[in-house]
Amino acid sequence: MVPTMTAPPTTGTCDHDLVRESWTRPEAFSALFDRYADMLYRYVSRRLGPEVAEDLVGETFLVAFDRRRRYDLAYTDARPWLFGIVTKLVSRHHRTEAARYRALQRSPGEGVVESPADRVAAEVTALACRPALAGALAGLPARDRDVLLLIAWGDLSYEEAARSLGIPVGTVRSRLNRARRKVRAALGETNPMHEEE
Amino acid sequence: MDDLTMLRALGDELEHEPPATLANQRRRLLDASNGTGRPRRPRGPRGLSVRGMAMLGLAAAATAAVLVAPAVLLRGHEVATPVGARPVKANEAINVLVAGTDGQMGSGRNPARADVLLLVHLSADRGRVTVVSVPRDLAVPVVPCAGSAGGASGPAKTERIGASFADGGMACLWKRVEVLTGIRVDHAVEVDFSGFKDMVDALGGVEVTLPTPIDDPRAKVRLPKGRQVLDGGQALGYVRARYSLGDGSDLGRIGRQQRFVEAMLRKAGGLMSDPARLAAFLGAAAKSVKADSKLDLPTLRAIAESLDGTVPGSFGSFRVPVRPSASDPGMLDWDRPAAQRLFAKVRDDTL
Numbered sequence: 001m002v003p004t005m006t007a008p009p010t011t012g013t014c015d016h017d018l019v020r021e022s023w024t025r026p027e028a029f030s031a032l033f034d035r036y037a038d039m040l041y042r043y044v045s046r047r048l049g050p051e052v053a054e055d056l057v058g059e060t061f062l063v064a065f066d067r068r069r070r071y072d073l074a075y076t077d078a079r080p081w082l083f084g085i086v087t088k089l090v091s092r093h094h095r096t097e098a099a100r101y102r103a104l105q106r107s108p109g110e111g112v113v114e115s116p117a118d119r120v121a122a123e124v125t126a127l128a129c130r131p132a133l134a135g136a137l138a139g140l141p142a143r144d145r146d147v148l149l150l151i152a153w154g155d156l157s158y159e160e161a162a163r164s165l166g167i168p169v170g171t172v173r174s175r176l177n178r179a180r181r182k183v184r185a186a187l188g189e190t191n192p193m194h195e196e197e
Numbered sequence: 198m199d200d201l202t203m204l205r206a207l208g209d210e211l212e213h214e215p216p217a218t219l220a221n222q223r224r225r226l227l228d229a230s231n232g233t234g235r236p237r238r239p240r241g242p243r244g245l246s247v248r249g250m251a252m253l254g255l256a257a258a259a260t261a262a263v264l265v266a267p268a269v270l271l272r273g274h275e276v277a278t279p280v281g282a283r284p285v286k287a288n289e290a291i292n293v294l295v296a297g298t299d300g301q302m303g304s305g306r307n308p309a310r311a312d313v314l315l316l317v318h319l320s321a322d323r324g325r326v327t328v329v330s331v332p333r334d335l336a337v338p339v340v341p342c343a344g345s346a347g348g349a350s351g352p353a354k355t356e357r358i359g360a361s362f363a364d365g366g367m368a369c370l371w372k373r374v375e376v377l378t379g380i381r382v383d384h385a386v387e388v389d390f391s392g393f394k395d396m397v398d399a400l401g402g403v404e405v406t407l408p409t410p411i412d413d414p415r416a417k418v419r420l421p422k423g424r425q426v427l428d429g430g431q432a433l434g435y436v437r438a439r440y441s442l443g444d445g446s447d448l449g450r451i452g453r454q455q456r457f458v459e460a461m462l463r464k465a466g467g468l469m470s471d472p473a474r475l476a477a478f479l480g481a482a483a484k485s486v487k488a489d490s491k492l493d494l495p496t497l498r499a500i501a502e503s504l505d506g507t508v509p510g511s512f513g514s515f516r517v518p519v520r521p522s523a524s525d526p527g528m529l530d531w532d533r534p535a536a537q538r539l540f541a542k543v544r545d546d547t548l
Binding site: 022026027029030033034037038041042045046049050053054055057058061062065066104129130133134148149151152153155180183184187 | 200201203204205207208210211212213214215216218219221222223225226227229230231408
């Protein structure tokens, strides 16, 4: 009974258009905030917890805004650029981050879990391995951890992670492989069931 | 399960939803952008682009929740109010319980279940809107919800909150949400998924972003990876698909439904300025929405008008803090201290 309407065009404005527009009309930059602030908040809340995340996200956009004229307009997607800034800012809190993972390592089954229902099934499994995982994360060198988490938690591709960190894709691969080997080793030690199939 | 999957699950567990106060950071950015370059524009709540999608979306969700009801009222579909002692109404804030049920989508012998539960809070000054989502697998004490007055506690039995709907419909769910949270819930709206396809089409489709392509013969749906607009039929397949996605669990499917419904309500909220399409949406919604009798047209209009005045930055979205249940892996226990803090803020209107 309701006529099917054609879908509206999905074209929208690309990130690089917004950045370019902000060169002459600075307030246009806030559209990038609307697009990505939530996503970055979630990412930072994973690494540093909610206490630090809000301010850090705000700072990320201030830094990005200051550097907007240096944005390479060849890239339509601004996420890797923003994740690169986030990663630098997160590194200033490396003590907080390490302490967070170590706390998880020590107290399995505790801590505030605030999660959507759809993630719960995986969480039940992860719960058992949480100490091992957290321990592995805490023990990784910062630059390996940055690559691993940009890919696992930031959902970036290898190329995007490379762009974020300003390193070659080959380096992303080698750091990722090294980090994953350590994570697997840590998982294998505590739970042979979860060793690689 | 490989190491990256495990790591992602850990990440999901550590993740927090952005709080309403994140909007302060937007203001910080705007201050910076106004402080540079050419002559500054006049500032103030109206000086900014109100197209803050993320923030506007939540208001829209609330708006839509109350918008879809009027059509129903004309049809006389009603939700009964809970029985027994109820939390007192402490202030002028309005709390609306929104439940999405599977209606006739379930097989004939199974009663409808509530899959999506949202508590929408409108502050007393109508300046803030907060959506609290409640996982349907949350274990709650079974309290009487029909007939005699409830309140008996003791060594209570527990069951999934979503199952309350099957026990005694919306009134039962409403009762147990009030008992669980201590929040006076003023209104309840029930949305049946079976009218879902028409509602999506009336909206002109709803945008989703898929991390991976979907090809699910059972749900009769094939979708590429990435950002796209789904029509009603595709949307139905998307929310039904189960085996070709993620871990194949029902929880995964419910989560997808929840996200989709949120996106849909967001879009519906944007229809305020498009009466023709809004009418089509309401027509489609009329078949699938029920509300309580006190949620009448004047109330709805008052709510809708008061929401019109809301400014960006005054919306928040939370989930009831939970953890996997120790006794039953299929259920969730609430994280008592954190959840109590959240509920208290809703009660006291200090979110």
